[in-house]
Amino acid sequence: xxxxxxxxxxxxxxxVVTLANAILLSALKKGAEAIWVGRDAAALQVRxxxxxxxxxxxxxxxxxHGPLVRRYAIMASLPTYPKGAAAExxxxxxxxxxxxxxxxxxxxxxxGLVADLxxxxxxA
Numbered sequence: 001x002x003x004x005x006x007x008x009x010x011x012x013x014x015x016v017v018t019l020a021n022a023i024l025l026s027a028l029k030k031g032a033e034a035i036w037v038g039r040d041a042a043a044l045q046v047r048x049x050x051x052x053x054x055x056x057x058x059x060x061x062x063x064x065h066g067p068l069v070r071r072y073a074i075m076a077s078l079p080t081y082p083k084g085a086a087a088e089x090x091x092x093x094x095x096x097x098x099x100x101x102x103x104x105x106x107x108x109x110x111x112g113l114v115a116d117l118x119x120x121x122x123x124a
Contacts, residue, residue: 019060020071024093026057028100028122035102037069038114044068069106069115076104083109091117 023046027035032048039045044065046058060068076089086107093100101120108114 016064016067016071019064020068020075021093023058024091024100024102024117025095027117027119028095031122033119035117035119036114037072037117038108039065039111065111066113069113072104072115072117073106076106078104078106084112090120 023035023037026032027048030048030050032050033052034049036045036047036049036054039062042062044060044062045056046060047054048057049055072091073087073089075091075093078087078089084107086105088103088105091102091104093102100122103118103120105116106114
């Protein structure tokens with residue numbers, strides 16, 4: 001229970017918030033169609049789909065897996081669901097005077113926790 005509380009608290013900490021925003025802004029800048037955040041084997045990976053091809057964009061520390069996915073869930077105001085249940089929503093990111101919209105689906109639990117984001121409209 002203690003680690004669960006810790007992960008929720010970390011999802012609000014400045015470094016996780018900064019990383020989450022930087023990933024979204026990078027996706028917009030590069031023209032990504034989708035973003036995937038999850039574990040692959042023993043590493044955390046952030047992948048972008050660019051022109052239909054998936055690229056590994058970033059490999060943050062594995063300790064940020066839960067907090068980063070939870071941060072996106074918080075940004076989309078997703079409710080807390082039982083373990084493994086999927087939740088869908090939308091993130092609206094203010095970029096200067098423009099807005100970017102992302103559809104998000106969070107599912108899984110523990111090592112299987114995944115966030116799939118699709119760029120709906122960019123702020124390019």
